[in-house]
Amino acid sequence: MARKRRVPKSARKVMILLTPAQELALQVIAARRRSRSEERDSPSEIVADALWKLLIDTEGVPQTQIEALLPPEPDEHQSNLREFPK
DSSP states (O other), X not given: OOOOOOSOTTOOOXXXXXXXXXXXXXXXXXXXXXXXXXXXXXXXXXXXXHHHHIIIIISOOOXXXXXXXXXXXXXXXOOSOOOOOO
């Protein structure tokens, strides 16, 4: 049975460097979330949650304002056919 994809297909891999203490903190958060049976327990989801919290609470920028800056997602049901002028 395949694992359910929890990261959007539009996500891109980025490299971050963590000290041993930061790595341990990430593992502690993941373990605590697993013990609470939360779904968002992967390192990617934990870092994303922390970024949103920092942006909203410290910087005062709502998530909707950031998401409004992104271009609209293309319509998946859109046809590849184009009409040419006669």
